[in-house]
Amino acid sequence: MTSPAAARPGPGPVKRFSRILIANRGEIALRVIRACKELDIETVVAYSQADRDASYLNLADDTICIGPGPSLQSYLDIPKIISAAEITDVEAIHPGYGFLSENAHFAEVCRSCGIEFIGPSVESIRLLGDKARAKEIALAHEVPCVPGSAGVVKTETVAIEVARRIGFPVILKAVAGGGGRGMRIAHNDISLVNGFHAAGMEAETAFKNPDLYIEKYIEKPRHVEIQILGDRHGNVIHLGERDCSLQRRHQKLIEESPSPGLAPETREAMGEAAKRLAKAAGYSNAGTVEFLLDRDGNFYFIEVNTRIQVEHPVTEMVTGIDLIQEQIRLAAGDPLGYAQEDVRLRGAAIECRINAEDPANNFKPSPGTITTLRVPGGPGVRLDSHIYTGYRIPPFYDSMVGKLIVHKPTRAQAIAAMRRALDEFLIAGVQTTIPLYREIFKHFHFLKGNINTGFIEEYFMG
Secondary structure (H helix, E strand, O other), X not given: OOOOOOOOOOOOOOOOOOEEEEOOOHHHHHHHHHHHHHOOOEEEEEEOHHHOOOHHHHHOOEEEEOOOOOHHHOOOOHHHHHHHHHHOOOOEEEOOOOOOOOOHHHHHHHHHOOOEEOOOOHHHHHHHHOHHHHHHHHHHOOOOEOOEOOOXXXXXXXXXXXXXXXXXXXXXXXXXXXXXXXXXXXXXXXHHHHHHHHHHHHHHHHHOOOOEEEEEOOOOOEEEEEEEEEOOOOOEEEEEXXXXXXXXXXXXXXXXXXXXXXXHHHHHHHHHHHHHHHHHOOOOEEEEEEEEEOOOOOEEEEEXXXXXXXXXXXXXXXXXXXXXXXXXXXXXXXXXXXXXXXXXXXXXXXEEEEEOEEHHHOOEEOOEEOOEXXXXXXXXXXXXXXXXXXXXXXXXXXOEEEEEEEEEOOHHHHHHHHHHHHXXXXXXXXXXXXXXXXXXXXXXXXXXXXXXXXXXXHHHOO
């Protein structure tokens, strides 16, 4: 890392795996390759035909094509990935994020084939992947939750009863949801009924599960998440928080740690609440417990992501802990080797997701060929990306092409470093979110830390 953050406490990583299959693509595939190289672990990258020219394939020890570009025929095709793992004789699979990373069936198939799934247990994925069940566990262990339905809401009549009891506005959420899909906000009975059917159909299409639940809609909250690590011996710690409030339609754009303006006692309470929930679910490996923070400083549990997050570098920079290496260690059965009091958070880190999208055209995806690339650098700057001049961005996948991260002693210094880095960053041939970020990092309210989940819509999508 480019940061002078503290080195990871505890014993050094113990090599248990000798060969790992990476069942993902893009910058996270490159990130896992780098972590494995430092652990002296061989890597095999499973790639689609659309990614055959990806530069990171040259850094792996072996590669194997798993099908054509569309995800359903490659990165989401479980039999093909398992066959690739067996053919290349690996001991474990790292799923990255997205795709099959939170698929309990995939994790179960891996382990039934004698291949370690680098992530939490099948039981934890199933338990916490069901948002209604996760909320039940949270309530049972005194983790504050947003008022809402006791479980799945099956009919529009019940939905109206719940909404009237907790008070409008409310938000409908898919039980198996993610990425903002299967969600609708309702301010009255009519919009609730319309949203109930629309969210149900969207959830059925996206997740093959139409079930919904209802929560009180907290207007203009902050979105703050806690990074956790757990081992198979019952030990759980947290690594501080990340503020992910800068979003567009529930898709995160900018993340930072620590969260600006968060009271120390709230930070401690959120961390302890996340640990209680993780322990109650028997959680191991890396995960994230997500909360909403209202204007009065009250926090409410919303969900658990049972995988590594896109924004994990923010935590790595302020803790000095390599989260991908920790995932691999913990999946191999190693104990954490350090306690909560050993974790030290230093400085401020900020991440911008660099997406091939046109902010001036409703964030329309912009696949195509990168004709010119100039990357930023210098003290405190980190770029996680797999792109290069001449790289063709495929139309089949998420539009993110990289993550720009900075780390400095203070938030003000981190903002200054990010502004410099964004000015240095040039990607030509496609549209990106870089111009939008240049404007955000000059905005008065952002500079003051006055942010919430409606910030982008309020100031940049008028």
